[in-house]
Amino acid sequence: MDKKKISRLQGAKKLSRARLQLALDFLQLERAINVARLGMMGGVDILEVGTPLLKSEGLEAVRALRREFPDVPIVCDTKTMDAGRVEMEAAAKAGANIAVVMAASSMATVRECVEAGRNYGIQIAVDMLGVPPERAPEVARELGDIGVHYICIHTPIDEQMLGREQFKVIETVRKVVGETQIMAAGGINSETAPRAARAGADIVIVGGAIIKAEDVTQAAATIKRALQTGKGRSTTLFRRVSESDVAEVFRRVSTANISDAMHRGETLHGLINVGIPAKLVGRAVTVRTYPGDWAKPVEAIDHAKAGDVLVIDAGGVGPACWGELATESAMGKGIEGVVIDGGIRDSGEIRKRRFKAWAKLITPRAGEPKGFGEIGISVTLCGQRINPGDWIIADEDGVVAVPAARAVEVANRAQDVLEYENRVRREIQEGSTLAQVAQLLRWEKQL
Secondary structure, three states, X not given: OOHHHHHHHHHHHHHOOOEEEEEEOOOOHHHHHHHHHHHHHOOOOEEEEOHHHHHHHOOHHHHHHHHHOOOOOEEEEEEEOOOHHHHHHHHHHHOOOEXXXXXXXXHHHHHHHHHHHXXXXXXXXXXXXXXXXXXXXXXXXXHHHHOOOEEEEEOOHHHHOOOOOOHHHHHHHHOOOOOOEEEEEOOOOOOOHHHHHHHOOOEEEEOHXXXXXXXXXXXXXXXXXXXXXXXXXXXXXXXXXXXXXXXXXXXXXOHHHHHHHOOOOOOOOOOEEOOOOOOEEEXXXXXXXXXXXXXXXXXXXXXXXXXXXXXXXXXXXXXXXXXXXXXXXXXXXXXXXXXEEEEEOOHHHHHHOOOOEEEEEEOOOEOOOOOOOEEOOOEEEOOEEEOOOOEEEEEOOEEEEEOHHHHHHHHHHHHHHHHHHHHHHHHHHOOOOHHHHHOHHHXXXXX
């Protein structure tokens, strides 16, 4: 990056209405320092030793950042629950300007942190994780009276994955805390950073939207500019979605991302991509049929809506219960595709029509339309239970099913996996290796 651009980005800090804090939620200190350098060039005001980094590297992470950035405020996210005096003293002596105690700890612990802060010259922030939204104003007022410097309204990552936000809570707390400053944390990006500031946040904390960006400096600069202007900047990644956007995310991420998001969850193993090499995303219309009996699969076409996926349990064996004419009928209804734990035929014609189809086996032999089976009931494909309305996603790696009740969470977690991989790929392209980025030798399980 040229010197003029760096100067312009650093100069942006002077104009900011709310300060930008970068949460360095890494396990590896070297990666954290590198991203901190890039973030500072983009206009970051405050650096945070995130809890994962603190647990991984200890207070050496604070010391290393202090050596690297002697004039930058550093937050040590200790998330203290007990022994407040000891932990605040340790953070202060390591070089932190701010340390964090949990609102869920006892008020005695918070008071000890405040007293220690006065003795050792460190400011105290209270993380409101675990405090119900309706109690937040009352708790915040009491914390302000004790003398804490900052109150952090924090949407935890596991709640972000459910599509929850913190902006209304910030507004209610802002009305009661007086001079106490408010920090906003949890899933904030270039679209939502100005919302946090408008709601009353003095410090906007951003983690993933910067540290997982391919271009860290530009990501920080974009968020900084959004804070300065009060105008959100549109982003595709780093957004946590609700039910209405689930399909969009499932089209963006891979089945590998989804499997990782489900803790390497089971996939519909053993299915063949019979149709075109394309992405399939849709809600399941379920069918149970006798092997080779194609009556219910064909009838299900009339029950399905455009964009649905027919999911057919045919016992995992032949004869074929689907073929060219069923494909023609399904395409006329706008059906997204078909997934069959059983036999399929006319694969050449299906590919010519560019229809999306996965099946357990291909065979020229068709069964008879006897009419055994049911439509719209729970079925078992490849050993996995699938209910009507569950999400089916398929690509060249295979097929996964996501229960409807978990779709928002899994979509958000899968996108989080994608974002992480984008950052790792960029570090590899810049000259590292996967083993070096992941520090594999260090993190191998010790016997």
